[in-house]
Amino acid sequence: MFNINNFLHSNSLSPALEWKGYPKYNFIGGHNDNESIPVKSLKESIDNVILKEGKTLAKYGLESGPQGYLPLRSFIADQLKNSASIRCSEEEILIVSGSLQALDLVNQTFLKKDDTVIIEEENYGGTISRLNKLGVKMIGVPLEQDGMNITELERTLQNLEIKGIKPRYIYTIPTIQNPTGTIMSIQKRKALITLSKKYNVPIFEDDCYADLIFEKERPPAIKSFDDDGYVVYCGSFSKSIAPALRVGYLVADWPVLSRILPHKTDAGTGSLEQMTLAEFCKNNFNAHIKTLRAELKNKSNAMCNAIDKYFGSSADYIKPDGGIFIWINMPKNVDTSRLYDLALKQGVAINPGSDWSINENGRHKIRLCFGNPSALEIDEGIKLLAQICQKEFGVPVQIANL
């Protein structure tokens, strides 16, 4: 028999496990609620667009070329102007296969092994794992409730300058930060642009959750304060419409975008999805996200209530301003990676904090997603999680109603 082990290199990835279905209490991943998918409007949108333009599927890139379906780029340009005060043209937008591809493309353009980047020290697990895989050094900046600690950011930039190290970019998720759920203030957004220019370091602004602010006003994007091309911006439809539609976008000035585009070697993002989204969004996007925000706020409340009910004061967290996750600080004796293992065996999936943080404190934090499970599942799952945590770590000391 052929033995693959003889052909793997020393840095090969661990093998995938056979997929056995989703856990019963699924508090991980960017899934939506089944009921939030606008099936009827999506169907109508597809029907309209495929009859009009289906023949263009004969060409890679349709009639729009390698940057993606032009009507979708037009919608994005309009929408970013109205919702995030970004001024950009269709030519400055690249449609990508989900924002994960956006990360990969920007990384391939800017980074090589042993490079240094600056990131928020609590961060999206997919960003941390990608940078680790590339052998890139991450320097973390602490977060406050209104975004990055700007004093620390400038100190970091100064220190690196003294050492002669040029960071390749500053990566930030300013709006509904992942995992903390916070929103960066306008003042800090402006300060970031000032520092970016002063130290000549570009900003990579990941704005995937910005459509999901529950009630507060969406602040202008960092990119909206950028007149000099320092910001590469990315967004996604995974969170606002459906995760299984693999469509996101990058926005950058052409001199930058023209360097990113050659790394996209997949002959384009799925066109049926682009066409459907363009048609759907034109008429339905704003109404849809309004409904979605209200639904997510209810889920968030259900999750907060369950945490309060079963963990009491042992679980320390800030109620998120939007999005689909809550970041919880547990007592220091709770090793959340161990909790993850134990909970998964009982059908409760959580994100252990060490995957979502580059500082030591991640060890006793947890990220819990509330987008997919029902209110009942949230209550049952958090109760079970509290029982498991109590048995292993004595936290919480007591569980209400038990």
Added chain:
Amino acid sequence: MFNINNFLHSNSLSPALEWKGYPKYNFIGGHNDNESIPVKSLKESIDNVILKEGKTLAKYGLESGPQGYLPLRSFIADQLKNSASIRCSEEEILIVSGSLQALDLVNQTFLKKDDTVIIEEENYGGTISRLNKLGVKMIGVPLEQDGMNITELERTLQNLEIKGIKPRYIYTIPTIQNPTGTIMSIQKRKALITLSKKYNVPIFEDDCYADLIFEKERPPAIKSFDDDGYVVYCGSFSKSIAPALRVGYLVADWPVLSRILPHKTDAGTGSLEQMTLAEFCKNNFNAHIKTLRAELKNKSNAMCNAIDKYFGSSADYIKPDGGIFIWINMPKNVDTSRLYDLALKQGVAINPGSDWSINENGRHKIRLCFGNPSALEIDEGIKLLAQICQKEFGVPVQIANL
């Protein structure tokens, strides 16, 4: 202003040029004819499936997990059994975002810089460029009309063994070889398996064009003769249904597939496209490709007639047995890379042979695709190409009807 040039590494790719639309006579790329897209049946398929399963778009991976939409994998397993004699289960199939992603995933699993692979010496440009980018050494095996020269292949394997070099795989496009359009004989397919096992080198079988044989019988895949897991197989719907649908697939035994899967970090291939294809293919695939083959045969004839008419005996080629391209051997004084530049300026796009070959002879060869242009465009475009070639290289000496 931000200057990206200060942030690029020494091996960065050339910048993209602004897209100015397709050339008038488009003889490159795997495009189909607009009229060959089964718009009505695709619409009906989408309507059926989205009403039934649209809600599942709420999850990355739908209800099928990371290997892709299960009904599509079921169709592929059935179809490969019936058309290529491959016995595989749904668990041995990974849906990918086009066969280009299949190449990338297999390369990421098996290759690192300075590795050696064996390939057919005239080959798909996308394969050659990817391997070049990875810094992998390609050793070419000459082609005959019935596939790789097996004597040369064994000599190559022996030489490498003597030198202590282990080739990471043997890459082949056995059915409608790209660019030669030839079909490997059954005898050679079996010989390839024997050599693969004898020298313990896996085979990467790229079968993207196998659905497009005009009239001959499709031979069993190399993989069908493989009982020991030596073959990694890939296929695609880009050529058989529509290029803009970015869906392909990999087939391998689980011990191999489980090593490939972790490299797919895009959170899945577009689900709307997978769902649509699964529903469409179930009822329409075989009837559709029967029609498509007849249309492509007509296009192939139109292209051959135009070449004969305008280039006469200066253009030496073998009429393809299927697919969408013709590989032409020009007189040695014709530098086809220069012809490419000159022709493109006049709206005629061709593939210069040096991009599609790793031997010197590629310099005076051309690949011409006939899938997209109409019969009239083929005639006009080849006439113009002959005029340009005559003016620059004196080939052909004389053009009929001019």
